Amino acid sequence: MRIGYSMWGFLGDGILDTPDGARAYRRPFIDGLIAAGHEVVLLQSNRDLYEAGEDLRDRYRWHMGFPDVDALIFEWRWPLPGRNTTRCGDIGHTCDLHRQTELFDNYTAAGTPTLVWDLDRQLPADDPCRQLPNVVVGEFALRLTPGAEGLYCPVPDDLLDRADPKQLAAADRPTPLVYVGNQYDRDEAFDRYFAPAAATVPHRVVGKWTRTLAWPRVDFAGRCGFAEVEQVHRAALATVLLLPERYAAVGHMTSRWFEALLAGCLPLVPAEIHGVDAYVPPQLRVNDGHEVIEKLAWLRSIAGSAEHADLIAACLGYLEPFRCSAQVATTVKLLEGLS
Incomplete structure (x- = not known):
């Protein structure tokens, strides 16, 4: 499969002033998908390059458009007032939520198989996306939200x-x-x-x-x-x-x-x-x-x-x-x- 991957974080060490616990497992997880024969296209901003100054483009591919993909994975983002709910270009704005919405509308709403990985338990239990036939929600939890699947914190x-x-x-x-x-x-x-x-x-x-x-x-x-x-x-x-x-x-x-x-x-x-x-x-x-x-x-x-x-x-x-x-x-x- 060609898998689109949406994540607001880093594959490398990143920067100091950011909450990104997924750095502990994100790169091994993506490497695992690639090793299993799948192609992964990263669909959020290349923060490793633009914020941390680490160029990983020889190993991974980023794309800020809407390339053809067979499936989509979201590391789910949610509204953070004053950060990703403000206008693009405003001081302190991050565009993770805007981009996620674009990707959801372009791919998921059109029927692309989509995994919503709710890493922070921020997706409401009654969110309409849970009812879409082409969406599955993955959780770290041992006691799962009804309809969700166990997709646990990956140990490298x-x-x-x-x-x-x-x-x-x-x-x-x-x-x-x-x-x-x-x-x-x-x-x-x-x-x-x-x-x-x-x-x-x-x-x-x-x-x-x-x-x-x-x-x-x-x-x-x-x-x-x-x-x-x-x-x-x-x-x-x-x-x-x-x-x-x-x-x-x-x-x-x-x-x-x-x-x-x-x-x-x-x-x-x-x-x-x-x-x-x-x-x-x-x-x-x-x-x-x-x-x-x-x-x-x-x-x-x-x-x-x-x-x-x-x-x-x-x-x-x-x-x-x-x-x-x-x-x-x-x-x-x-x-x-x-x-």
Whole structure:
């Protein structure tokens, strides 16, 4: 198939001031489609070139018109007032939503098989596009919206294949606790799980956190570049996976899970997250900040040991069903089912 792909983000490291968690898996996913024999045409602006100064045109093709395609994939965008809802040319305007609308009207409304990948759970359950016979909606969630299909956060195969539990356990990890990610809708989870533990151990919070007065004892380090995320995790013993309520209620897990784990940073996961047993063994599930403190004390006591390596190995096993290759295969099957 010749697949049109709409995404507002980067294939490379991108720029600092942008929320683009999909960078952790987007390029391996697109590479997987290409390796499976499909042609991919990128239909949004080449932000790698125009914003980050990285020229990837020798490997990937961008097109800002309406080329012939057999199928279309949207990384779904939604209205962000003051950004993509303003007029083209206005200060601060981004054209992702306008372009998505153009693509939808030109292709999807005309019957082109379309996968709407709702990465941020922003597509309303009653959106009319869900009823179109040529549209399928993919979600990360374990508890799916009626009519949607499971298309999970892809774990890059090569990174998973290279992960060595013994080497990861043996690494020096001077920071007991870290969190990498932005604040968006995570205040309640942060206050319940992370902040109490942060008061007791050295820690770092890396990301865009603009409302922090409630946590004067927390070390907010600000944003870091995408390429630095792995090093932050490699220096840390553990993290807490903090999800917005709309994610936690349905078991929608983000890339921070595998980014941390593949660097040997063990994820402590709130037990209230739906389907938590799909993500970590019982030893790493927590109910509150006090349990986070207890788990950290235990992890510090076994750091570098065979028990530590065995625990990392067990956690890596949980990533297997989420391999990028499996998500590519699911994507192709879904699109072929619409043809």
